[in-house]
Amino acid sequence: MKYITILLxxxxxxxxxxxxxxxxxxxxxxxxxxxxxxxxxxxxxGNTDVPLILNFHGINSNANxxxxxxxxRDIADTEGFLLVHPEGTLLNGGQHWNVGFTAGSTADDV
Numbered sequence: 182m183k184y185i186t187i188l189l190x191x192x193x194x195x196x197x198x199x200x201x202x203x204x205x206x207x208x209x210x211x212x213x214x215x216x217x218x219x220x221x222x223x224x225x226x227g228n229t230d231v232p233l234i235l236n237f238h239g240i241n242s243n244a245n246x247x248x249x250x251x252x253x254r255d256i257a258d259t260e261g262f263l264l265v266h267p268e269g270t271l272l273n274g275g276q277h278w279n280v281g282f283t284a285g286s287t288a289d290d291v
Contacts, residue, residue: 241275
C-alpha cells in the first residue's frame with residue numbers, strides 16, 4: 182500500500198493546473214492495474230505543496246460511487262487539497278480492499 186500511496190503522490194504533484202480537473206488514471210502495482218480518480222482543485226498551481234486526501238470506497242462499491250457519495254470536491258476547492266479516489270480490486274465479482282481479513286484476497290493493499 183505504501184508504494185501505491187507514493188505513486189499517487191508523485192502523480193498528484195506532477196500536474197500544473199489552472200482549472201479544476203478530474204483525471205482518470207492508473208498505475209501498475211505487482212502486475213495489477215490499479216485505477217484511480219484524481220480531483221485537482223482550480224487553485225492548485227503545482228508549485229506549492231498541498232495535502233493529498235485518499236477517499237476509499239467500501240466493499241462492493243467503486244471509486245466513482247465514492248466520489249459521488251463521499252463528495253469532498255467542494256471542500257477540496259475551498260481548502261486547496263488534492264483528492265484521490267482509488268479503485269479496489271475484484272474479489273468474487275465485487276470491488277474490495279484487502280485490509281487483512283478479506284478471505285481469498287491476494288491484493289497487496291496494506
